[in-house]
Amino acid sequence: MTQEKLLELLGDMSLQEKVDQLLQLHEFFYTGNQEEVATGPAREMGITEEDITQAGSILGSYGAKKLKKLQDDYMAKQPHHIPMLFMMDVIHGMKTIFPAPIAQGAAFDPKIGKMAADIAAREAAVTGLHVTFSPMVDLVRDARWGRVVESTGEDPYLNAEYAKAIVEGFQGENNDLTEKFKIASCIKHFAGYGGAEAGRDYNTVEMSRPAFREYYLKSYKAGIDAGAALVMTSFNTVEGVPASVNKWLMRDILRKDFGFDGVLISDYAAIEESIYHGVSEDKRDAAKKGIEAGVDIDMMTGCYAANLAKLVEDGEVDEKLVDEAVLRVLELKNKLGLFENPYKDADEKLEKEMILSMPHRIAAREAAARTFVLLKNETDDGGFKYLPLKEGKKTAFVGPFVESQSIMSAWAVTGDEDSCVSVAQALRETFGSKYLYAKGCEILGDDVKIPGFRGMVHYPSTPEETEKLYVEAENVAKDAEQVVLFLGEDTTETGEAASKGFIELPEVQQELLRRVHKVNDNIIVVLFTGRPLDLREVSELSKSILVVWRPGTEGGHAIVDVLTGKRGPCGKLPMSFPYCVGQVPVHYDSLVTGRPAEPGTTEKFKSRYLDIPNEPLYPFGFGLTYTTIAMSDVKLDKSEMTADGKITATVTVKNLGDVVGVETPQLYIHDVKASIARPAKQLKGFEKVELMPGNAFDVKFEITKDMLTFVDGEGNEVLEKGEFEVFVGFDSATTNKASFVLK
Ligand code: BGC
Secondary structure (H helix, E strand, O other), X not given: OOXXXXXXXXXXXXXXHHXXXXXXXXXXXXXXXXXXXXXXXXXHHOOOHHHHHHOOEEEOOOOHHHHHHHHHXXXXXXXXXXXXXXXXXXXXXXXXXXXXXXXXXXOOOHHHHHHHHHHHHXXXXXXXXXXXXXXXXXXXXXXXXXXXXXXXOOOHHHHHHHHHHHHHHHHOOOOOOOOOOOOEEEEEEEOOHHHOHHHOOOOOEOOOHHHHHHHHHHHHHHHHHOOOOEEEEOOOEEOOEEHHHOHHHHHHHHHHHOOXXXXXXXOOOHHHHHHHOOOOXXXXXXXXXXXXHXXXXXXXXXXXXXXXXXXXXXXXXXXXXXXXXXXXXXXXXXXXXXXXXXXXXXXXXXXXXXXXXXXXXXXHHHHHHHHOEEEEEOEOOOOOEOOOOOOOOOEEEEOOOOOOOOOOOOOOOOOOHHHOOOXXXXXXXXXXXXXXXXXXXXXXXXXXXXXXXXXXXXXXXXXXXXXXXXXXXXXXXXXXXXXXXXXXXXHHHOOOXXXXXXXXXXXXXXXXXXXXXXXXXXXXXXXXXOOOOOOHHHHHOOOEXXXXXXXXXXXXXXXXXXXXXXXXXXXXXXXOEOOOHHXXXXXXXXXXXXXXXXXXXXXXXXXXXXXXXXXXOEOOOOOEXXXXXXXXXXXXXXXXXXXXXXXXXXXXXXXOOOOOEEEOOEEEEEXXXXXXXXXXXXXXXXXXXXXXXXXXXXXXXEEOHHHOOEEOOOOOEEOOOEEEEEEEEOOOOOEEEEEEEEO
């Protein structure tokens, strides 16, 4: 449809019809018992039957047949036969579930994010979906926050690279949403949601403008620049004003500075929540503030639907604001080609063929293996590394995650556990049914840390049952030369509303580790987690640790591929693993302070703790391989550079071992003196290099002025002359250094 026709349509719509385009309802309003809907949620929200009939979009529904019918019924009743939008959280896969976003970040390879999004888009599109609420690009530093599993980590550059790649995966490189198997992508949660104080979900966010601009806003901008069709607001306040009614944030930064002209949707009920923040008087006031801030769609509240028309009629809201928002919604429908083809790609036949197809499973298996991070790998008495597993060495496989198919994430809402490959299934395929196995314990025991406090879902077994499982595990462990222990967090321990004050493994599993360690200390831990954990005890009691995150549908296969050496691990931590929770938030790119402490110093008046180190247990960017790769000093081709020039930093990497390895040289830069204090190091580039045994390779990074520029509190790009340090390493802590001067 031409823009002219869209405007004509808009001009022909009644005020309430327009307002209802801005209402998003859950599918329950259409598929649920209509009497229950009317007397329950509809009454609570203050919306009428007419609002439901005319609401512009639905969330939470999929399936080609179902959505086609919903669309037919809707369009028949909608006064102008405008098609409806179907939206859903397709976060790390539709049915073929890829590793969770935190794991994808660990691949340090945005191509993985793009591939996962491309396949997710295909599977989502054939089920009739038009929009996904993904990617979540919130920068995260606090391991207590359950939603770190949905983020690609603590670094603005890494997050921005992934934001761009994932948007491209969902929408295609041409951003032509009429293209087959492409869906619209929604950048969320704007803005700063990952900065929730003390890691408690939905909590206040307080930070300086330079920090907000420099660390937090970059990834949203990258996603918007890549063409994301939507942006979602966040639940938190920004400078005291809830984001979803924050005019400065939405009008000045998002619309003006970032030039975003797509659809801005509120997070679930977030416009109404401005009342509970104590900022809006009531729903009418919340609606006024929301539309004035430029929020187009009101997700799952009646604030807009029940109040906007009256606000316009009473002269309190300019109808132009409503028109502006409705036009953006109509434009999105048009960009998706829905006026010509309201079903888009919904197709029952393709649904059967494409979903969980072999090529999709193969891609998920490959992707998962590339996200695993080897944190530790000691050498056994025979002079061999514990990993990969040596053929012929008697190995016991123990732990609650051997048989578990609960290996997706709390946000894989469209995935089915039944289609997940467990470790047990993959072991059977590799070793037959003859491998040594014990369950060891349940994933979560009745081990609440604070007596009487029950915030979590538990699957307690009685003390007798737990003891029996421990004894079985000890017997199996005694019988073997080494034990692979599959431990980790329960699916419910990360995701939305899953913040934690203790970030060790569940106590029932820590105890399993201790019990096994007493009878056999040759322990390899395979760790399923959606957040950085306090791994002090795990690290002390094990010889190897392989972090496999929430690996998704093909998790079991990928894990056995890496354990057996069919593939080598090559992931890098996208978030620092803290020494203990007392360090949190801990991140590699903090400012230097006026009293920096050398590691290990006992000097009193330094920026340090008395009882723990400043350094995390495992730093950002860290991860081992199955081989030894050496790195030379950093060579710069010049010692001085001008703003329009460039400098090339070169390191030579060499595989000294006897197996192939994939390493990730990382480039960091430090602005030594500037008008505001600068981070000790900032990631500015990385490469993935695959090296055959004996192979050497020159890795070159081109340093240009954009890598030396910072954003100040007002959003200005600032480039200041002086000395810059250049670091290259295989992680953020161990680096080789050189320096140059910007003239
Ligand atoms: C979450 C969003 C999500 C939305 C819709 C909210 O609770 O914060 O990330 O997209 O629900 O499901």
